[in-house]
Amino acid sequence: MVDRTLVLRKIADLDQYLAQIQDYAATTVEQYAQDWKTQRIVERTLQMMVETCLDIAGHVIADQQLRVPDNYADSFKVLNENEIIGDRLLKPMVEMARFRNIIVHHYDKIDPPIVVNILRKHLKDFTRFKNAILEHLG
Numbered sequence: 001m002v003d004r005t006l007v008l009r010k011i012a013d014l015d016q017y018l019a020q021i022q023d024y025a026a027t028t029v030e031q032y033a034q035d036w037k038t039q040r041i042v043e044r045t046l047q048m049m050v051e052t053c054l055d056i057a058g059h060v061i062a063d064q065q066l067r068v069p070d071n072y073a074d075s076f077k078v079l080n081e082n083e084i085i086g087d088r089l090l091k092p093m094v095e096m097a098r099f100r101n102i103i104v105h106h107y108d109k110i111d112p113p114i115v116v117n118i119l120r121k122h123l124k125d126f127t128r129f130k131n132a133i134l135e136h137l138g
Contacts, residue, residue, distance in 0.1 A: 002137060003059060017045055024119055025123065046099070053126065053129050057069075067081070
């Protein structure tokens with residue numbers, strides 16, 4: 001059985017990060033590229049958001065004794081295989097896991113247009129992930 005309290009606490013964290021990053025949703029590529037403070041805040045917040053989703057996925061996978069993922073991106077594939085997240089959400093979450101790896105391991109390869117695209121078009125994917133998990137919890 002999934003530790004509902006733990007997952008709900010992580011969802012509350014995700015909600016907090018989403019609220020915080022909304023302040024940067026209108027950032028342009030030029031603003032982002034020229035302001036190291038914005039870069040640091042946005043990149044770290046996105047990293048924490050993805051890691052929170054991965055933590056939630058890990059708890060669901062472990063508690064339900066699902067297939068052990070091969071890597072972070074595979075965590076979302078396991079959730080999809082077990083109909084916890086839908087096909088439409090799978091690709092964006094896999095891409096978020098890959099983006100997290102770039103942030104953590106390859107600072108010199110972060111592409112400002114990609115980050116701004118996430119801010120403008122993909123923050124809703126975190127809300128969709130949260131809603132899928134809440135639906136799964138019942």
